Every structure is written in structure tokens, then in C-alpha cells.
Amino acid sequence: MTATPLATGASRTFVVADLGGTTLRVGRIAAGADSAEAVRRVPTEGLGRYRGLSARTLQDRVVDQLTRELAAYLCSPGGEEASAVGVSFAGPMTKDGTVLAGPTLWGGAAAPLPITDILTRRLGVPVVVANDITAAAWRYAAAEPDPFCLITISSGIGHKVFRNGEVLISDSGHGGEIGHWRVDPAEDAMPCECGGRGHLGAMASGRGVLLAARRAAAGDPAGFGRSALADAAGGDPAGITNEDLARAVRADDPFATEVLRACLVPLAQAVNCVFTAIGVRRYLFIGGFAVAVGHRFVTLLGDELTRLGCFGLGDEEIRAMLSLGAADDDHCLIGIARMLDRTLPAPASAGGGA
Known part of the structure; x- marks a missing residue:
């Protein structure tokens, strides 16, 4: 509005x-x-x-x-x-x-x-x-002179683009729900809490990453056993928490980092799509999970986004688009x-x- x-x-x-x-x-x-x-x-x-x-x-x-x-x-x-x-x-x-x-x-x-x-x-x-x-x-409108996209990574995923004093959504409420963009068309894709399947929020939210970590741990007992996650969860994949996962990624734990990398691929695709469609070059990330992982979150996301490429931008320009919001809730x-x-x-x- x-x-x-x-x-x-x-x-x-x-x-x-x-x-x-x-x-x-x-x-x-x-x-x-x-x-x-x-x-x-x-x-x-x-x-x-x-x-x-x-x-x-x-x-x-x-x-x-x-x-x-x-x-x-x-x-x-x-x-x-x-x-x-x-x-x-x-x-x-x-x-x-x-x-x-x-x-x-x-x-x-x-x-x-x-x-x-x-x-x-x-x-x-x-x-x-x-x-x-x-x-x-x-919160960020006064401090951001250029158009920006705010993305939250918490129990779900949402976004809004702010430009020229307004949030870009329709009067009927359409827009700003990139967490429900279907990134996996498979019939057995991960279910989203809205009832759909294969949505970005089901794959790259805090809940989505946690489920991915538990599945990976169950499917690779040896890799899980070498991870700090195993000690934190008492050796039980179902015992992994978002706090454990964020802590392990911050510590550069290989198993936890690879789980997050895989989940960030569709998020990088989403950022790429917004940039390519409307040219916004400022992306701020908030939400409990993104803040808990900290700067490693934007670093790993930057790795995936530079791998994809953003039309007309070099790697340094791509990474410069990504920032964490304030480290609070x-x-x-x-x-x-x-x-x-x-x-x-x-x-x-x-x-x-x-």
C-alpha cells in the first residue's frame, strides 16, 4: 500500500x-x-x-x-x-x-x-x-534509498518488494508469496503446509531444511555419524533441531553445510527470477533460521547464485546484492x-x- x-x-x-x-x-x-x-x-x-x-x-x-x-x-x-x-x-x-x-x-x-x-x-x-x-x-524503508526485496526464512518463506514508498502487491493481496512458487513439479514433491507440493517454502524454509537434514541423516548414517549433528541429536536423525543445524553450519560442518547448500538452490533460483524480471539489486534476508545461520547463509546462497549467474552482472556484483537484515526478531x-x-x-x- x-x-x-x-x-x-x-x-x-x-x-x-x-x-x-x-x-x-x-x-x-x-x-x-x-x-x-x-x-x-x-x-x-x-x-x-x-x-x-x-x-x-x-x-x-x-x-x-x-x-x-x-x-x-x-x-x-x-x-x-x-x-x-x-x-x-x-x-x-x-x-x-x-x-x-x-x-x-x-x-x-x-x-x-x-x-x-x-x-x-x-x-x-x-x-x-x-x-x-x-x-x-x-522497518527498512527509510534506510534503503533504492528498491529492495525483503525475504524471510523462518517456518515459511515470504517476500516483498518495496519501491517508491510502497510495497508491490495488488489490492486483492496477490504478490509477495514467493514461498508458494512451485519449484519442483514432481507429483511426489515435498508437501507444503498450504496443501500444495514442491513449493519453495517446503524446501528452503527453516522447517524445510530441518526435514531435509533429518532425511539426509537417515539416508547416510555414516556421514551423519561424522557430523556434529549426530552428537547434538544423540545419534537419532529425528532429534536434529534447527538450532543444531544452524550451529553446525556456522561451524562449517561438512554434512550440515551440504544439506543447506542443496536447499538453497531453489532459493537462489527465486532470487534470480526476481532480479531478471524486475531488476531489483538489493535483497535483505530476515527470519529466525536465516539469522541463526548468520553470514554463512548469504555466503552459501551467494555461491549458488553466482553458479546460476544473473544476466548482466559479475560475481562480485551478484554477491553484493545479498545481505542479512538486523540480527533480531x-x-x-x-x-x-x-x-x-x-x-x-x-x-x-x-x-x-x-
Whole structure:
């Protein structure tokens, strides 16, 4: 959406939330601040915890949990009332704040969810809801003078392109979901939590890499046995965690590194496609898994991208396109607050998200 700059007020305080497939984070942030305060982290009451429940039931659980957590933050311990609420949401949305899907939250098909309207009615304050990567892009908008593509690598994969003061998505919510680009057309390709198969997010997300590591360990017991992953997992492939995997890659463990390299091939293809299609030359990577691996993540991705080549660019130019975002998990909280401060016409008005 395109933002109209507004005068910010130091007295404005927002309640902000980042609703992800694994964790719900809620805090308070003053307009213009660079960090949130009193951030509370709780497991999301969705697919990650209750895989046996229907999509509709999970949808209801997630919305009820979100409402409770936001309501608890509307008034600070000192009695200060929040001016508005901002929520970053892990899934595609329309411009008016209707959720179209929640693959990492409730999995399969469920009815579109007018979450902005629901939260506005329940909380009684202005509410803006945005896709999580749309929100995160606003954190970097002021510091990035040129068009950039923000890509998150966490429980899923998403991206947004920010150019000339706006995130490039349609009013109906299309765009920015490269994690659901089908990169493997095989009928038995890895399943994605959205119900499809062979999607980028099923192969190169934190969850995808973890599954690949466990499969590789089971298929190559000798190689696994020589890896630091074996000690961390007690010799059981099913015991490997994302933390173990990231630690091993940072230490240049050969087995773990080769697993990640293979998973980064389709991600490099995705970056190549965006560059070739629209010429963006700045790619920022955030998300729990990418941040946990650290600079080795962009180094290994750069290896694969230079191997593929980017039309018209040399190897050094290709590697220079790739960077990690800030090494924290506050992207969405800071970004949605900045989006609120820019887009709400007045503290008493309600808004929607895209």
C-alpha cells in the first residue's frame, strides 16, 4: 500500500503484535521508537501445536488468542492507553485487511477472515493488520534509498518488494508469496503446509531444511555419524533441531553445510527470477533460521547464485546484492509501528492492512 506521511506524535503509543506460525509476540512501542517494550512471547495456538484440529477450529483459536493478548496490552501498568493496534500476520491479505490464507497458522482451506474488522470490533481502537513481510519492509524503508526485496526464512518463506514508498502487491493481496512458487513439479514433491507440493517454502524454509537434514541423516548414517549433528541429536536423525543445524553450519560442518547448500538452490533460483524480471539489486534476508545461520547463509546462497549467474552482472556484483537484515526478531513489531504512524489519518480512526 502507498503511505501518506503524517506528522508523528511523541505521545502516541501503539500495541503491536507479530503473529507467526510458531510464536505470537506482543508489545508496546512509542511512535518513532526503534524498539518495542515489554514484549511477551507465547506459542501460537495454531497448526504447530494442534495438527489434528480442523483449519476452521485452528482459525478460531488463533483469533481468540490474538484478541486476548492484544487486549491485555491496551492499557499500560502506568495507565497509558494505546492509540492504536498494529498486527503483522503470516499470510496473504487483501488491502482492506482480510486474510486469504494462513498456511503456517491453520494449514488447509478456510474461509477468508476479515481480521481487521474483527479486531476493531473486539478491541474498540483503530487497528491496522498487514502481511508480516509487508510490515517488516517498513522497518527498512527509510534506510534503503533504492528498491529492495525483503525475504524471510523462518517456518515459511515470504517476500516483498518495496519501491517508491510502497510495497508491490495488488489490492486483492496477490504478490509477495514467493514461498508458494512451485519449484519442483514432481507429483511426489515435498508437501507444503498450504496443501500444495514442491513449493519453495517446503524446501528452503527453516522447517524445510530441518526435514531435509533429518532425511539426509537417515539416508547416510555414516556421514551423519561424522557430523556434529549426530552428537547434538544423540545419534537419532529425528532429534536434529534447527538450532543444531544452524550451529553446525556456522561451524562449517561438512554434512550440515551440504544439506543447506542443496536447499538453497531453489532459493537462489527465486532470487534470480526476481532480479531478471524486475531488476531489483538489493535483497535483505530476515527470519529466525536465516539469522541463526548468520553470514554463512548469504555466503552459501551467494555461491549458488553466482553458479546460476544473473544476466548482466559479475560475481562480485551478484554477491553484493545479498545481505542479512538486523540480527533480531523485531522486524515486524518495529515495521508495523512505523506503518501505523504513517498510515493512520488520526489516532481515533480505524484502518486496514495489506
